[in-house]
Amino acid sequence: MKKSTRLSPSIAALAVASALGTISMAHAQDATDQAQADEPMEVIAVKGIRSSLSRAQDIKRTSDGVVDAISAEDMGKFPDTNLAESLQRVTGVSIDRKNGEGNQVTVRGFGPSFNLVTLNGRSMPFADSPKQEGAGGTQNRSFNFDQISSESVTGVNIYKTAKADIASGGIGATVDIQTAKPFDYGEFKSAFSVKGNADTSVDKGSSVTPEFSGLVSDVFLDGKLGLLAAYSYSRRDSGQEIIASDGWLRQTAGNCELGFTTSIDNCGGNVIDDSASTNPNGTIWLPQNFNMDFSNHERVRQNAQFVVQFAPNDNIVASLDYFLSDYQNTVERYQTAHWIGNWVQGATDANGTIAKIHNGAGGTDFIGYYDELETRNDSIGFNLDWQLSDNLKANFDYHHSVSHAQPDGNLSEKSILLTNADFFCATSDQCYAGQFTLDYSQGTQLPILNDPAQMAEHGFDGLIHHLYDAHGTPYEGLNPYDPRVVRGNLVIGRGNEVENTIDQYQLDFEWVNDSDDALASIKFGAGYVDFQYDTTWRMNFTGIAGYTPNADDLTLVERGDVGSAFSGHQSLFSHFYQWDVAKMYSELEQAGFSFNPEVYNKVNEATTSAYVQFNFQSDFNGMPLNIVTGVRYEQTDVTGSTNQVTPYALRYVSLTELRSQFDDVPVYGETTIDGDYAYFLPNLDASLEVYDDVIARFSAGRSLTRNDLTALRPAVSLANSRPNGPYLAYQGNANLKPYISDNLDLSLEWYYAPGSYTSIGYFKKWVDNYIANETTSGPLYNADGVAYTDPSQGDLAAAGCNANGEDVPACDGTNVPNSPIIDWQITTPVNRESAEVDGFEIAVQHLFDDTGFGIQANYTYVNGDIEYDIYKTERQTALTGLSDSANLVAFYENYGFQARLAYNWRDKFLSSTDQLRAPDEPIFTEEYGQLDANVSYDINDNFTVFVEGLNLTDESLRMHGRFENQLVSAQSFGPRFSFGVRGSF
Numbered sequence: 001m002k003k004s005t006r007l008s009p010s011i012a013a014l015a016v017a018s019a020l021g022t023i024s025m026a027h028a029q030d031a032t033d034q035a036q037a038d039e040p041m042e043v044i045a046v047k048g049i050r051s052s053l054s055r056a057q058d059i060k061r062t063s064d065g066v067v068d069a070i071s072a073e074d075m076g077k078f079p080d081t082n083l084a085e086s087l088q089r090v091t092g093v094s095i096d097r098k099n100g101e102g103n104q105v106t107v108r109g110f111g112p113s114f115n116l117v118t119l120n121g122r123s124m125p126f127a128d129s130p131k132q133e134g135a136g137g138t139q140n141r142s143f144n145f146d147q148i149s150s151e152s153v154t155g156v157n158i159y160k161t162a163k164a165d166i167a168s169g170g171i172g173a174t175v176d177i178q179t180a181k182p183f184d185y186g187e188f189k190s191a192f193s194v195k196g197n198a199d200t201s202v203d204k205g206s207s208v209t210p211e212f213s214g215l216v217s218d219v220f221l222d223g224k225l226g227l228l229a230a231y232s233y234s235r236r237d238s239g240q241e242i243i244a245s246d247g248w249l250r251q252t253a254g255n256c257e258l259g260f261t262t263s264i265d266n267c268g269g270n271v272i273d274d275s276a277s278t279n280p281n282g283t284i285w286l287p288q289n290f291n292m293d294f295s296n297h298e299r300v301r302q303n304a305q306f307v308v309q310f311a312p313n314d315n316i317v318a319s320l321d322y323f324l325s326d327y328q329n330t331v332e333r334y335q336t337a338h339w340i341g342n343w344v345q346g347a348t349d350a351n352g353t354i355a356k357i358h359n360g361a362g363g364t365d366f367i368g369y370y371d372e373l374e375t376r377n378d379s380i381g382f383n384l385d386w387q388l389s390d391n392l393k394a395n396f397d398y399h400h401s402v403s404h405a406q407p408d409g410n411l412s413e414k415s416i417l418l419t420n421a422d423f424f425c426a427t428s429d430q431c432y433a434g435q436f437t438l439d440y441s442q443g444t445q446l447p448i449l450n451d452p453a454q455m456a457e458h459g460f461d462g463l464i465h466h467l468y469d470a471h472g473t474p475y476e477g478l479n480p481y482d483p484r485v486v487r488g489n490l491v492i493g494r495g496n497e498v499e500n501t502i503d504q505y506q507l508d509f510e511w512v513n514d515s516d517d518a519l520a521s522i523k524f525g526a527g528y529v530d531f532q533y534d535t536t537w538r539m540n541f542t543g544i545a546g547y548t549p550n551a552d553d554l555t556l557v558e559r560g561d562v563g564s565a566f567s568g569h570q571s572l573f574s575h576f577y578q579w580d581v582a583k584m585y586s587e588l589e590q591a592g593f594s595f596n597p598e599v600y601n602k603v604n605e606a607t608t609s610a611y612v613q614f615n616f617q618s619d620f621n622g623m624p625l626n627i628v629t630g631v632r633y634e635q636t637d638v639t640g641s642t643n644q645v646t647p648y649a650l651r652y653v654s655l656t657e658l659r660s661q662f663d664d665v666p667v668y669g670e671t672t673i674d675g676d677y678a679y680f681l682p683n684l685d686a687s688l689e690v691y692d693d694v695i696a697r698f699s700a701g702r703s704l705t706r707n708d709l710t711a712l713r714p715a716v717s718l719a720n721s722r723p724n725g726p727y728l729a730y731q732g733n734a735n736l737k738p739y740i741s742d743n744l745d746l747s748l749e750w751y752y753a754p755g756s757y758t759s760i761g762y763f764k765k766w767v768d769n770y771i772a773n774e775t776t777s778g779p780l781y782n783a784d785g786v787a788y789t790d791p792s793q794g795d796l797a798a799a800g801c802n803a804n805g806e807d808v809p810a811c812d813g814t815n816v817p818n819s820p821i822i823d824w825q826i827t828t829p830v831n832r833e834s835a836e837v838d839g840f841e842i843a844v845q846h847l848f849d850d851t852g853f854g855i856q857a858n859y860t861y862v863n864g865d866i867e868y869d870i871y872k873t874e875r876q877t878a879l880t881g882l883s884d885s886a887n888l889v890a891f892y893e894n895y896g897f898q899a900r901l902a903y904n905w906r907d908k909f910l911s912s913t914d915q916l917r918a919p920d921e922p923i924f925t926e927e928y929g930q931l932d933a934n935v936s937y938d939i940n941d942n943f944t945v946f947v948e949g950l951n952l953t954d955e956s957l958r959m960h961g962r963f964e965n966q967l968v969s970a971q972s973f974g975p976r977f978s979f980g981v982r983g984s985f
Contacts, residue, residue: 100973110172111881164630182226195980205237247918444568488547640734642715852894
């Protein structure tokens with residue numbers, strides 16, 4: 001790694017001192033007329049696209065540092081119904097999508113974890129219960145924008161440079177959502193909208209779903225009392241198609257035996273294409289499974305806001321506000337899948353991917369899921385703004401906010417796995433009916449799947465084309481989808497109840513200098529944030545091999561066009577099975593489930609902060625100069641704890657799984673780790689109007705981002721392991737230090753006409769304390785000090801077991817003689833690496849005089865000095881989320897008619913370094929572009945009709961592992977539309 005030149009605190013201090021000297025020299029010249037600068041601007045009540053862009057431009061121009069903004073077009077009318085969809089139009093901002101809907105933001109190549117989202121300047125909690133395979137699943141701090149409706153939002157400010165008076169947490173940016181208050185309007189105002197949402201992906205549900213909102217605000221008692229109330233309801237029915245693998249397992253050091261894997265030809269060699277191998281280390285990758293998935297979603301979102309403001313006199317304004325949101329998503333999901341067993345024949349390509357796979361011991365799985373996801377957010381806050389004297393103002397702010405995922409303790413996911421793999425070879429030359437081949441070498445976006453009837457045509461002989469019962473009697477005329485051969489396998493229930501609570505106190509003062517000195521004002525203050533994060537992991541995992549579902553309860557559904565957006569789809573599974581998963585789960589539950597002991601994790605952070613900030617205004621050679629400089633100090637104490645039961649052994653379940661076993665009477669043990677850190681965060685923002693309406697900016701400062709919460713959990717957790725490995729374990733580290741970034745920004749902005757500007761900016765960030773996964777190897781022990789062993793590698797015959805695991809009733813699966821002690825790969829996050837990120841932002845916004853036409857265009861180029869090496873299997877630092885992006889927006893607004901066409905593009909990027917069932921394996925998200933549009937017409941001064949469309953060209957999303965043929969996920973969502981009427985009074 002190349003050595004970087006750092007913007008150290010001493011350099012930042014030198015820059016501040018130099019700036020102060022410059023101000024002193026400049027002040028010897030004529031001072032700026034402060035009275036003229038303080039004269040309030042005339043506010044003209046206008047609405048629409050042009051006025052929204054003009055207000056956002058004014059914020060950008062007058063702000064200290066690099067700030068972008070989005071402003072509401074009218075009361076209750078934001079540019080997009082989803083806040084994230086609006087944010088992606090901003091230079092340097094990209095979004096992540098969940099089921100086609102924007103939910104989290106990436107700024108300047110820094111992903112959601114590196115950006116702080118605040119609501120009216122307050123740090124907001126966020127809880128989520130994602131689908132995951134264990135108590136591990138990453139929990140970041142980034143707020144999901146799809147949980148907030150846009151109707152009560154008046155604007156969003158994106159602070160790309162650090163300031164002493166803004167809470168820390170965002171290396172990429174701090175995104176502040178501003179909501180409406182009654183004194184903002186000063187008189188009676190109301191707005192409402194009623195719309196229908198039409199999602200073209202709907203398979204089950206309503207083709208049109210409702211969405212409505214209302215906001216009313218008024219003032220009383222001669223303007224002394226203000227009241228505002230807002231409510232919104234949104235329902236979206238949709239479908240989602242996913243073709244995926246849960247992860248690519250790797251074997252290294254030239255060992256071609258992956259568990260029971262046999263006959264992998266020429267490990268790491270040039271078997272398929274005769275080209276030279278690019279994989280000299282002999283590493284091979286095998287997919288965990290291959291599945292075809294279709295899901296029906298019903299998403300319901302409710303938001304409410306209440307604000308009371310009271311001004312007993314001209315010097316005091318007290319505000320009490322309450323905000324709530326309730327987000328529910330019910331998902332019925334059906335999957336047809338092949339699990340890649342350990343008896344595999346195949347050939348690797350030049351990269352080591354087992355690209356031609358013949359699976360000799362797997363079946364066809366039919367998996368039904370029923371997910372009930374809910375997150376409730378509640379926030380109550382009090383603010384007192386007090387003009388203590390002509391020169392001094394104080395502001396006190398407090399809020400108590402809670403985000404609670406699965407608030408009733410419900411499991412977020414219930415799933416039932418059925419299979420047709422309970423059949424064996426009737427004769428020596430006739431193998432399992434579940435045999436299949438997968439070919440990842442054909443250059444298609446999806447691998448080529450061949451069922452038993454086709455495999456003989458592709459070089460695999462001796463394959464059965466019939467199914468046999470347990471007595472070897474053939475089922476005549478059946479196929480793998482016949483309900484008579486479908487049997488039970490597993491029933492799983494899991495969920496992570498997460499409660500995130502923030503109590504925040506903030507006291508700020510601002511002193512304004514009424515003389516003609518260069519020092520215009522001083523801001524200073526102190527704050528305290530108590531951050532509490534609690535999780536409870538619940539899971540049952542019960543075998544139902546003896547269960548035979550009623551054939552009448554199963555519905556065989558043709559695949560249709562699922563996956564048709566991707567090349568290679570013609571060979572996908574031909575059918576799904578659908579059934580009432582919730583009902584079947586409830587029936588099976590009555591027979592008794594095997595629940596793992598619950599796992600409890602807590603993280604507490606207590607942060608005390610103080611800051612001081614100086615604002616200087618003067619002239620330099622006749623050019624207006626503004627400098628803001630300050631320093632912020634933060635002290636954080638961290639406590640992480642885990643309370644869990646240690647499994648007493650691992651049980652050999654099947655060819656593909658070792659499962660943790662727990663005592664009937666669990667004994668909990670708590671692990672606690674403490675940590676702390678303190679930092680000074682200096683900053684300097686300077687702007688110089690070098691020519692009329694041409695502004696040059698310079699910013700330097702330090703910012704920090706705290707780590708994902710999962711990394712702070714201290715206890716060891718065992719990942720799902722396969723017989724004969726790999727054996728993976730994870731341990732958190734509550735003593736992790738935050739990411740620290742020293743930042744430099746340079747920009748030039750030209751505001752050449754009302755509502756029109758162009759800008760170019762350069763930024764560079766030197767980031768310390770990047771997380772690296774430190775891996776150690778060795779045994780792990782149960783509560784009695786006994787090391788875990790792998791029973792699948794012991795004397796199976798002596799224990800009454802066969803090579804298939806538990807399908808012999810006499811097999812205990814845990815007590816197998818001569819089982820070897822497991823050498824675990826234990827991964828722990830540590831602060832180790834540094835990285836440099838720089839880039840350019842270019843933007844133009846132009847209004848074509850009075851024609852009504854206008855355009856916005858921007859492009860962001862981002863580069864890092866660390867590139868993820870896809871051939872390197874050792875630990876390495878990764879810059880996730882780093883990608884170029886661009887936007888092009890064209891609009892027209894005149895004679896009551898508004899139309900906007902917007903295209904957003906994002907280049908390929910590394911989105912994660914962990915796959916679902918393959919930790920430390922990367923996920924790359926491929927290039928994606930989306931076209932959106934909206935059109936509206938003002939019937940009169942009070943009513944507007946509109947229609948909106950998202951993803952008009954039906955774009956799809958694909959993700960892969962180290963190499964493009966290592967498919968991780970291919971998703972398609974379909975276009976969606978909304979139409980309705982909006983009113984304001």
